[in-house]
């Protein structure tokens with residue numbers, strides 16, 4: 514026993530807390546924006562269009578007494594493609610693995626059936642996990658905001674109202690989450706905010722600009738593959754391909770006289786330069802791959818790595 518005690522000694526301090534907080538909710542309620550605001554840095558792309566986040570992503574918040582590993586997840590929705598299935602699988606597993614569930618709802622609109630279904634999913638996959646209900650987008654509500662319809666979504670006593678963009682309520686949210694985490698060590702150095710590698714970050718930044726500047730089906734139909742990434746002193750060279758599903762979408766992403774692809778490139782390059790802290794040479798091309806959202810091999814190639822289906 515003495516030996517075990519020395520192996521498992523609590524040398525991080527008895528009262529340090531750490532663990533996974535799964536950030537769950539409908540698409541577009543502000544999950545990624547809220548994580549970025551809590552960290553004071555952009556770790557996940559966020560856009561006004563729903564279904565922006567496609568993968569599990571960690572946002573690491575470190576204070577003197579806690580390390581909170583925020584798990585950003587795809588918004589929960591009814592999937593129509595293999596990509597949609599992948600996104601829902603990611604969200605479900607984040608729920609299962611969580612030490613605490615942070616359920617974000619949009620306070621500025623009445624709760625919908627989809628919100629209630631998320632409540633059911635939490636009951637099914639994380640029944641015994643502490644739950645915090647976060648009413649976000651408070652800045653879009655009336656002064657005399659009535660939260661009663663949102664409170665009916667859950668009987669959790671842990672409710673926080675926030676605005677990720679103002680920002681407001683973030684300290685309250687951290688104060689609410691921290692005591693719900695188990696005691697544990699720091700898993701990452703204090704200065705680390707993300708696990709993502711630069712290739713992934715570059716692809717996401719380019720995808721964010723595509724989503725921001727285009728409309729209709731394009732945001733859902735776009736995937737970005739980094740074909741070449743080279744960091745040299747003072748300059749990074751990146752070659753990226755934007756995949757869409759139809760010729761007509763390719764025309765939209767390129768734009769009249771190449772104007773749209775230029776706009777996407779200029780905005781992405783500016784942000785990449787800031788992130789990489791180097792000059793960036795960015796080349797972007799657009800390719801069509803019909804129905805790639807149901808193409809397992811391609812999805813794996815661009816990081817939507819569904820496990821291989823078992824043969825019956």
Ligand SMILES: Nc1nc2c(ncn2[C@@H]2O[C@H](COP(=O)(O)OP(=O)(O)OP(=O)(O)O)[C@@H](O)[C@H]2O)c(=O)[nH]1
Pocket residue numbers: 538539540541542543544545546547558559560561562563564565566567586587588589649650651652653675676677678679
């Ligand atoms: N006014 C206001 N807008 C917000 C707030 N939080 C997020 N938004 C906006 O809501 C939109 C969606 O934000 P995201 O962070 O991408 O939402 P999400 O829940 O991560 O969405 P998915 O990844 O698609 O599931 C963006 O335009 C944000 O700027 C808020 O508190 N107030």
Ligand SMILES: [Mg+2]
Pocket residue numbers: 544545546558559565566585586587588
């Ligand atoms: Mg998101």
